[in-house]
Structure formats: C-alpha cells, structure tokens
Amino acid sequence: MADLAQLYGQHIKQLQQKAEQIIERAGLDGLAIHSGQPHRQFLDDMDYPFKCNPHFKAWAPLINHPHCWLLIEPNCKPKLYFYQPVDFWHKVESLPEAFWVEHFEISFVKNPTEISSYLPYDLENYAYIGEHIDVAGLLGFKHFNPEDVMNYFHYHRVTKSEYEIACLEKANEIAVKGHQAASAAFFLSASEYEINQQYLAAINHTENEVPYTSIIALNEHSAILHYMALERKVPAKLHSFLIDAGANFNGYAADITRTYAHDSGTFEDMIEVMHKQQLELMQGIKAGVSFVDLHLQMHQRIANMLLEFGLSTGQPEDLIELGVTKAFFPHGLGHMLGLQVHDAGGFLHDDKGTFVSSPDDHPFLRCSRTLQANQVITIEPGLYIIDSLLNGLSENAKKAVNWQQVDLLKPFGGIRIEDNIVVTATGHQNLTRKFGLNDG
Known part of the structure; x- marks a missing residue:
C-alpha cells in the first residue's frame, strides 16, 4: 500500500479545493463541520455508542471523538x-501523533460550551455541517446543512x-482476516455467537468499532437479509453459513459477504x-457503465441459475418478466462504499443535486x-429461499417454480457473495479477493 502520509497530503488539498469551490458558489464565508456529540439513553445516565459525522472524518480520521469541530475557510x-476535557471519570483522548496532524491549525477545547470563543464572532454567513x-x-x-x-x-x-x-484497501485486508477466522469456526461447529466472537478477535475490533452489525447466519437464517440475532446454540445439523461483515480503517468501511456449505452437494455447487457468475x-x-444495467444483467444470470439448479422451469426472460428472479434475488446488486457502508451520492447525477431514482420495478437498488x-x-x-416472497408470486409465476426443489434447499437459507470494487477507466480492481478470500 502506498505511503498514507503522502496520499493524505494530496487528499486534504483536494478536499480544500472542493470546499472553496462550494463556499464560493453558495456565497458563504466558510464551513463549520461538527464531529457530533453523544446521545443520552432514554431515562438513563449513559450514552449510546458515538458515531462520527462522515463529513468530519473525511478530513480528520478521528472516528471516536465527539465535540470536535473543523473550520474550513478559503x-x-x-x-x-x-x-x-479535564475528566477523571473517563479516559481523556490525546491528540494522536499521526501523519495527518500537521495539515491542521489545532486548538484544544476543554468544555463543549467553549467552542463559541474559538469560532468566528459572526457566524451568520457560515454553514453548519x-x-x-x-x-x-x-x-x-x-x-x-445547506442543500446545495x-x-x-x-x-x-x-x-x-x-x-x-x-x-478502503486496508479495511478489506483487515476484514478478510475476520472472514477467514469465521469460516474456520463454522467448520469447527461453532454457534453464531461464537463465530461472531472469533470474527471480532481476528480483526481486533469491538462491537462498536465495526462499520455495521455483522450478519452471522447459520442454515435457514441465511435467508433473512439482515439477520442479527446470534443464536448461542449450534443447530443439530449444520447445512450452511452466510457471513456479511466488515471492518474500519481510518473511518473507511469494508463490506464483505461470503457463503459456505458444510457438506458437498447441490448447495455447494450453487455457491461455486x-x-x-x-x-x-x-x-x-x-x-462509463451503468450500474442499473449491471443489476439487470445479474437478474439474467440469476434466471439461468434457477434453471440450472432446477428451482424454476421456462425461459430466462419469462422468469424475469413474471418477477420470479426478484423473489429469489430481492435486493440490489450493490451500493457505493466509503466513509459510510451505504455511501452517499448513489442517486446523484451532478453536483447540483439532480436525483435519478432506481427503476420502479427495482426499488431496493441503491445506485x-x-x-x-x-x-x-x-x-x-x-x-435465497424466502417464503413470503415466493408465496407472494402471481399464480402464473408460481407455476414456473419447482416447489419440491425449493423445499429441499430451504434448510440452507440462501447465498450472497460480496466484493468491494474500485472502478478504473478500463476495468476494475477487486479489493477483497486480492487478500486471499477468493472462493467459497
């Protein structure tokens, strides 16, 4: 990986140039970007885990630091x-001795209410972010948060x-270590809870440090798209394992999914x-490629898989037209990734805010x-084998489903394979598979 200090210097210059551009366009004097502050739990004296404003951590990788501010001026x-603060109840964070610190003019604030003495006296023409x-x-x-x-x-x-x-590459490298540890735990017959503990230990993250709650799903739980229950008991018979889990590095997220079959057979063949595909x-x-077109192409491939493994009959085009592929593949092909797992900007087609939604018949597509x-x-x-979606098909669509094969595969839940991809002018770079997570 290239030297982060040098790359960060270029990054901060680009951010400053962009900030100056929009400050001028919007007729502002500057921007004040707030890292945020903790939220108190209802009827309690404890706070919820702090989550930093992504606009703040785009500039400074201080992801666990509330009550910090950035002032950006031309x-x-x-x-x-x-x-x-001066605080004997909690650990007081020191300013990191890191490569990025030299790029800021830094002042220390002991009390959140003191920030008014550091910010400009007249804030009427500054934007709060x-x-x-x-x-x-x-x-x-x-x-x-002005819209423009x-x-x-x-x-x-x-x-x-x-x-x-x-x-993002480093976040993938970290997450892959967790995925490898998790798959090893699965084949040693660990429970969902135990697998999650092995994952966190391997990536050296706490529950609050991962970019999203990990999905650790055994057997039919793999068909619940956002399954997060973490059973403590191992099923009597292990069929399958789906893990959707990431990692953080300097505030940037990895988001990786893999599916495993416990034994050889049809489900393992489907994963391969x-x-x-x-x-x-x-x-x-x-x-230059449309993300919507990629999503639609994947539905063609899903149709072919349904036919190949006897889950449906007919022609691929008919399965798509009848909505059969959407019942088996109900979510979008993917999303933007960065400071947030589902990063902002997936529907914006210019920097004025022109919004282009996903196709009406694919409402869950995020880009x-x-x-x-x-x-x-x-x-x-x-x-996936999701009863509610399959049962909701039209009568004509149901005729194209091989319900006997559906019942045979139901104990396995479902399959999802997810890689993190950098688009290039002529192709792409796969940030996930370069670290050895290459197959199921």
Missing part, C-alpha cells in the same frame, strides 16, 4: 478544535482519492456457480449512476 489552513441543529442555532449559525452544499459534497464524495482507496459480471465493470474511475462499489448478488 485560502486558510483548516482549523481543528480538538475536545480534550452536522446533526445537532439545536446546538448550531444557539451558537448563531443561520445555515444548517450537501449535494455538492455527496456527489463528489463518490469519487475517491488515492488516500481513500488505500484506506454464484462466484463464477459474479466474477463474469464484474468483467464488464469500467468507467443509479453511470460508473466513473475511482468510484468504489460493492457487487453482491444473492439467491
């Missing part, structure tokens, strides 16, 4: 107001700097074919953009 070095509008209003801001500013940043955030791609589809990824170089996306085709 032709000025970014100012970081670092919260460092953050979630705590009440705090910003009391400080004197008049512009709160947010659209501009979200549109451009989709295109990653070299520093960001290096961070899904890997093959995903890899073949990804050969068509490059700048409608034409791909460009240095965008990072997930590609995650799936095939």
Whole structure:
C-alpha cells in the first residue's frame, strides 16, 4: 500500500479545493463541520455508542471523538478544535501523533460550551455541517446543512482519492482476516455467537468499532437479509453459513459477504456457480457503465441459475418478466462504499443535486449512476429461499417454480457473495479477493 502520509497530503488539498469551490458558489464565508456529540439513553445516565459525522472524518480520521469541530475557510489552513476535557471519570483522548496532524491549525477545547470563543464572532454567513441543529442555532449559525452544499459534497464524495482507496484497501485486508477466522469456526461447529466472537478477535475490533452489525447466519437464517440475532446454540445439523461483515480503517468501511456449505452437494455447487457468475459480471465493470444495467444483467444470470439448479422451469426472460428472479434475488446488486457502508451520492447525477431514482420495478437498488474511475462499489448478488416472497408470486409465476426443489434447499437459507470494487477507466480492481478470500 502506498505511503498514507503522502496520499493524505494530496487528499486534504483536494478536499480544500472542493470546499472553496462550494463556499464560493453558495456565497458563504466558510464551513463549520461538527464531529457530533453523544446521545443520552432514554431515562438513563449513559450514552449510546458515538458515531462520527462522515463529513468530519473525511478530513480528520478521528472516528471516536465527539465535540470536535473543523473550520474550513478559503485560502486558510483548516482549523481543528480538538475536545480534550479535564475528566477523571473517563479516559481523556490525546491528540494522536499521526501523519495527518500537521495539515491542521489545532486548538484544544476543554468544555463543549467553549467552542463559541474559538469560532468566528459572526457566524451568520457560515454553514453548519452536522446533526445537532439545536446546538448550531444557539451558537448563531443561520445555515444548517445547506442543500446545495450537501449535494455538492455527496456527489463528489463518490469519487475517491488515492488516500481513500488505500484506506478502503486496508479495511478489506483487515476484514478478510475476520472472514477467514469465521469460516474456520463454522467448520469447527461453532454457534453464531461464537463465530461472531472469533470474527471480532481476528480483526481486533469491538462491537462498536465495526462499520455495521455483522450478519452471522447459520442454515435457514441465511435467508433473512439482515439477520442479527446470534443464536448461542449450534443447530443439530449444520447445512450452511452466510457471513456479511466488515471492518474500519481510518473511518473507511469494508463490506464483505461470503457463503459456505458444510457438506458437498447441490448447495455447494450453487455457491461455486454464484462466484463464477459474479466474477463474469464484474468483467464488464469500467468507467462509463451503468450500474442499473449491471443489476439487470445479474437478474439474467440469476434466471439461468434457477434453471440450472432446477428451482424454476421456462425461459430466462419469462422468469424475469413474471418477477420470479426478484423473489429469489430481492435486493440490489450493490451500493457505493466509503466513509459510510451505504455511501452517499448513489442517486446523484451532478453536483447540483439532480436525483435519478432506481427503476420502479427495482426499488431496493441503491445506485443509479453511470460508473466513473475511482468510484468504489460493492457487487453482491444473492439467491435465497424466502417464503413470503415466493408465496407472494402471481399464480402464473408460481407455476414456473419447482416447489419440491425449493423445499429441499430451504434448510440452507440462501447465498450472497460480496466484493468491494474500485472502478478504473478500463476495468476494475477487486479489493477483497486480492487478500486471499477468493472462493467459497
């Protein structure tokens, strides 16, 4: 991986240039970006786990630091107001001795209420970027997350700097170690809870540090798309294992899914074919390709898989037209990835905020953009046995389903294979498989 310090220097210059551009366009004097502050649990004296404003961590990789502020002004070095209280109840975070610190003019704030003495006296023409509008209003801001500013940043955030791609690559490297540990635990007959513990230990993350709650699903639980229950008991018979789990590096997320069969047979063959279909589809990824077109192509491939493994009968086009493929593959092909797992900007087609939604008959697709170089996306085709969706098919569509084969595969739940991909001018770079997570 290239030297992060050098790449970060280029990254911060690009951010500053973009910020100055939108500040001028919006007629502002500057931007104040708030890391956020903890939320107190209802009727309690404890806070929920803190989650940093993604606009803040785009500049400074301080992902666990509430009450910090950035002040961005034209032709000025970014100012970081670092919260460092006097507190004997909690661990007080020190400013990291890191490569990025030199790029900021840094002041230390001991109390959140003191920030008013550091920010400009007149904030009427500054924009507040953050979630705590009440705090910003009391400080004197008049512009709160202006739509033109947010659209501009979200549109451009989709295109990653070299520093960001290096961070995403590192996040994948970390997550792959967890996936390898988790699959080993599965074949040693661990429970969902035990597998999750092995995953966290391998990536050296706590539950609050992973970018999203891990999906650790055995057997039929693999058909629940966002399954997060973590059974403590091992099923009497192990059939399958689906893991959708990521990792963080400097605030950037990996998002990887793999599926495993416990024993050889039809389901293992289906997993191998899904890997093959995903890899073949990804050969068509490059700048200028429509993400919607890729999604629709995957439905053609799912139709072929349904026929190959006897789950349906008929012609592929008929299975798509009747909605059979959507019953087996109900979610989108993937999404933008970066500072957030489902990164912003997937539906924006210019930096003015032109919104293009997904096709009406594919409402769960999270991206409608034409791909460009240095965008990072997930590609995650799936095939599941979900009773509610299959039972909801029209009578004509039900006639195309081989219900006997559905019943045979129901104990296995489903398959999902997900890689993290950097789009290039002529193709793509797979951030996931380069670290050895190459097959099921």
